[in-house]
Amino acid sequence: MRKKIVAGNWKMNMSFEEGIRFAKSIDQYFREKPPVRAEVILCTPFIHLSGVSEIVKGGNVSLGAQNCASEASGAYTGEVSAYMIKSTGAEYVIIGHSERRTIFHEDDKQLNKKTVLALNSGLKVIFCCGEVKEQREEGNHFIIVKRQIEEGLFTLRAEEMKNIIIAYEPVWAIGTGLTATPDQAQEIHKYIRGLVKEKYGTKIADEIIILYGGSVKSSNAAEIFSNADVDGGLIGGASLKKEDFISIVEAV
Numbered sequence: 154m155r156k157k158i159v160a161g162n163w164k165m166n167m168s169f170e171e172g173i174r175f176a177k178s179i180d181q182y183f184r185e186k187p188p189v190r191a192e193v194i195l196c197t198p199f200i201h202l203s204g205v206s207e208i209v210k211g212g213n214v215s216l217g218a219q220n221c222a223s224e225a226s227g228a229y230t231g232e233v234s235a236y237m238i239k240s241t242g243a244e245y246v247i248i249g250h251s252e253r254r255t256i257f258h259e260d261d262k263q264l265n266k267k268t269v270l271a272l273n274s275g276l277k278v279i280f281c282c283g284e285v286k287e288q289r290e291e292g293n294h295f296i297i298v299k300r301q302i303e304e305g306l307f308t309l310r311a312e313e314m315k316n317i318i319i320a321y322e323p324v325w326a327i328g329t330g331l332t333a334t335p336d337q338a339q340e341i342h343k344y345i346r347g348l349v350k351e352k353y354g355t356k357i358a359d360e361i362i363i364l365y366g367g368s369v370k371s372s373n374a375a376e377i378f379s380n381a382d383v384d385g386g387l388i389g390g391a392s393l394k395k396e397d398f399i400s401i402v403e404a405v
């Protein structure tokens with residue numbers, strides 16, 4: 154049985170104080186009532202990482218960042234490296250989120266570089282892929298996702314894939330209130346697992362965790378998570394509200 158994961162992506166929200174207060178309340182909840190079926194990850198802005206790391210230490214919540222630099226170190230003003238993220242106590246980093254791909258023009262090659270740096274720094278990578286609306290309407294979603302996965306991940310060695318989590322996030326569903334239907338999610342998750350199988354074999358394909366993201370809410374989480382190849386979710390908007398986030402975790 155694969156482990157399930159529910160990861161909250163706070164995006165660019167909350168002051169330092171607000172984030173600390175929020176992380177404390179989530180951490181406390183899951184200390185008293187440990188999540189039984191899913192690992193819970195909070196992916197915070199960089200400035201919150203070391204503070205939240207202190208809070209979640211020894212508890213039942215893990216910590217991740219939302220991005221890292223595509224260089225290891227040096228004169229890159231404003232950037233934060235994978236090594237720096239790891240030093241805060243964070244275990245995970247999201248790479249290739251559609252907002253990074255679209256707004257910040259990060260391409261497959263750069264995302265592959267970031268993935269390699271993150272793994273080399275000892276982080277686990279939540280690698281995002283997903284098509285935009287027109288690509289789905291034209292029936293090109295499989296081709297797009299295949300390219301993103303092949304170029305972003307398939308230079309990795311088999312043993313490195315153990316530290317990769319894939320998040321399928323159709324761009325048309327992110328923050329829009331639209332969600333892939335359970336059948337649409339299952340279809341493409343199965344396809345992604347098939348790609349991993351072709352490249353790395355059955356064992357790695359069976360073990361790799363594939364999350365769904367895009368307008369997951371407490372009202373639709375259980376249905377989406379019930380699909381055989383959906384191993385949890387990457388949650389944006391609903392991860393900023395304690396009750397919503399907790400009920401999504403409990404829907405697993």
Ligand code: PGA
Pocket residue numbers: 162322326327328329366367368369387388389390391
């Ligand atoms: P959303 O975001 O849940 O607000 O749609 C998901 C994501 O961008 O990871």
